[in-house]
Amino acid sequence: MKTPFVWATATLSAAIVLTTSFVIATGVRSESTSFTSSAGQLQVKTVGSGLNHPWGLAFLPDGRMLVTERPGRIRIVGRDGALSPPLKGVPTPYASGQAGLLDVALDKDFASNRTLYFCYSAERGGQAALARAELDEANTRLDNTKVIFTEHSRGGSNNHGCRIAQGSDGDLFVTLGDHFQPRDEAQDLGEDNGKIIRIKPDGAISQDNPFIGRKNARPEIWSYGHRNGQGLAFNPATGDLWEIEHGPRGGDEVNIIGKGKNYGWPVIGYGIDYNGAKIHDSTSKPGMEQPIKYWVPSIAPSGMAFYTGTLFPAWQGSLFTGALKAKMLVRLSLKDNAVTGEERLLQNLNERIRDVRQGPDGALWLLTDSTAGRILRVSPAGK
Template sequence: MINAIRLLVTGFLGVFLLVPAAFSQETHTSEQATFQVETFAKGLERPWAMAFLPDGRMLVTERPGQLRLVDADGNLRSEPVPGVPEVAARGQGGLLDIVLHPDFENNRLIYLSHSIFGEDGMTTAVSRARFQDDRLEDLERIFTAKPFSGTTRHFGSRLAFDREGYLFITVGDRGEMDRAQDINDHAGSLIRLHDDGSIPEGNPFVGQEDAKPEIYSYGHRNPQGLALHPETGVLWEHEHGPRGGDEVNIPRKGLNYGWPVITYGMAYTGGTIGEGTHKEGMEQPLLHWTPSIAPCGMAFYDGERFEEWQGDLFVGALAMTHLTRLEVEGQEIVGEERLLEDRGQRIRDVANGPDGYLYVAIDASDAEILRLVPAE
């Protein structure tokens, strides 16, 4: 059980209940660094994504539909942030990713991906709002993936802004794999929008009949990782395969990443999928995992606490319960190391902290956020 500290605050501040951080530490030795694992925050329910505010506080989405605020010292506010959109918390759906606008300090805009209900089932949506006085205001939906579907899986939902200010959104194939090859269907694609949800004129399928103009690339299965390379600004993506065939890609404008025509995975029933692993006109992944690690969340480390890790790509693993460190040279992956395997925890998200440490969100009903710090 988590001990609560009740603080009585006079005046207009009212009464807040804070859950104190417990900085327990474990020391780990890896190929390039010796580090300690601290329990930074506790008491979260199915956290899906983390975003740091300029003042060092952290916003955390919980899949059942709540947005939580964690103080810079690790204290979890007991009351959820008001004003979040209504979500369809069914199956793999719910309140999912969160990202701050690149000019957040001036416009206070945050973006949330989430699943919603409609007459024809569920789909992935993105809403934006202003974070003012620790609440969301002026909430508006800026994207809805179409068509809706009766399934409750593969929503994708990772968000990222690139250096040109475009907003990228991943949409999974919704468990209906052939949809990923249909460019008149948002499922199984990477979406590119302006920050207000409008469609860039430079998108590859703008003006093309029977194509969704929001699509940037397609042939993706269930992408749950997006990250910009800290030096080049190139966008990297990863996605779940079926039984094997998880992929790391660099998505390019208008290109087809093959699912389900080509894959390194196999059907859950044991049979083959598609036409093999290669086909002309379809892209190869930079890396694939077989058996599947179920990748989720990713971040290039760009802090100063771990000089040995700078530029490395960190990926969470749900099925294989570890944190993967990938060594990157240019646009190639040249090495891999698995960390935190002994903990046996499903890792949902990875983020760089403003303090230079690496943060990891655990997927559990009573979950914690871990912080990796150099060993003393």
């Protein structure tokens, strides 16, 4: 068993260096600020603003972006930051607390089929629902919208998960949070909360899922024992599925997800309850997976991207995640499926970072989480 990497005291901090400049273009304020990093000076530019709790981001083939807003909107954002009106045809979510319209992902064949997926809180009951739709050629509405999965649980307004990743074979993986329901349900294979599921693009069950045919087990479950998965992506170097999830007070995790594996929540973990009470029996137990990294205290990681671009050659192969509580961008250096170091970036930006993606230009693109949310582009200075 590999020893998980835990953040201790030493950090590589990114300090603000230069003043802010403003450019007015197409009605969007462009704001650029400079920070230091191990890769040199970083330029952080505000590309879009005026978004209400933006949550998920996906790049269209032409470089524009689809961005979700938690209250229930999907917009197209131009490369100049111009916001489209909300797309028509989006179902009304249950928008309360952390619930609402959450992640969005393009089908791997979007260029030919115009298909996308989005995860949201169903209007009745707050269960996580995954929908499939087609973006019309005029880019103004979603057509043929169909809910292809609704979780079997009591739902709620917190800990929804709802991150989406698509495998090379087209199968869809979705994180489902525990909703603050009785914690033991994350260990119950008869419930969907606290799980990662795997289904076909039409919602059918993948027939080699690990619990098909098991009595009292949901056939869509791929892995279990999760609390609140807030990042999900395939590592392009290995093809493995990686997940980031929130702990309570301490115990945020990075996991490599295996078929049928149990990731321990709430039996094992590294955090405590919000009131200081003990939650876990221990930090390890036979038959339960260890994270490859955990954070104590919590940083509330959110979103994740493996960097493969050329703008930051020194960072190729790194894993990036935002941080909501700690208000920063985190870079994890990796080797052989192990975390070997951590760099904390943009700390003086003072923004809750909800999502991070690598853009087609090789820059890092971020969503900030607030009622006045922004889209940020992170690049080497001058690029």
